[in-house]
Amino acid sequence: MNRLMRRKKQCLSEEESVDILQKGSSGVLALLGDEGYPYALPISYVYHEGHLYFHSAKKGHKIDAIKACSKASFCVIEKDEVHPERFTTYFRSVIVFGKIRCIEDEHQKMQAIQYLIDKYCASMSQESQKNEIQQYWQALQMIAFDIEKITGKEAIELVKAKDKIMNI
Numbered sequence: 001m002n003r004l005m006r007r008k009k010q011c012l013s014e015e016e017s018v019d020i021l022q023k024g025s026s027g028v029l030a031l032l033g034d035e036g037y038p039y040a041l042p043i044s045y046v047y048h049e050g051h052l053y054f055h056s057a058k059k060g061h062k063i064d065a066i067k068a069c070s071k072a073s074f075c076v077i078e079k080d081e082v083h084p085e086r087f088t089t090y091f092r093s094v095i096v097f098g099k100i101r102c103i104e105d106e107h108q109k110m111q112a113i114q115y116l117i118d119k120y121c122a123s124m125s126q127e128s129q130k131n132e133i134q135q136y137w138q139a140l141q142m143i144a145f146d147i148e149k150i151t152g153k154e155a156i157e158l159v160k161a162k163d164k165i166m167n168i
Helices: 014-022 060-070 106-120 126-139 156-167
Strands: 026-032 038-044 046-048 053-056 071-083 088-102 142-155
Touching: 014 046, 014 071, 014 088, 014 142, 026 060, 038 053, 038 060, 046 106, 053 060, 053 106, 060 088, 071 142, 088 156, 106 126, 106 142, 126 142
Parallel strands: none
Antiparallel strands: 026 038, 026 071, 046 053, 053 142, 071 088, 088 142
16 A cells, blocks of 8 residues: 555646545445455445545445455546547546445444435435435445545646646
């Protein structure tokens, strides 16, 4: 986790990386799965004050993996523009590393689901939100990802384009 980025010029600032996390709607959560195999899954999330939150059923491969090993990473791709004539892609992405856990405290669970609702369902009435939460509350498992390290990177072509704009 303490590995330094090789191409430092392409490194995004922490502010830019957090911005990508705040704007993204899905990413890939990577866990240590059964028999030591990596287990990576696409998942919706919300970023809030240095943490990511996910919702889940209370049982399954993801929950088993989280309970077996708290170390995890999560990747969000903001941009992935293929340029076949240049044999490259113009990309911007963020990877976070940290510890992941199931939320057991009912108050924290409610707070976490509210963060997700505010992001994805803000247009729903408060009454509809409340009814939806009540309907699935017993089956709902909220998950917290405590970010320890965040790194963002973008294609060198995007770095050069920014440099060009700054020099004009």
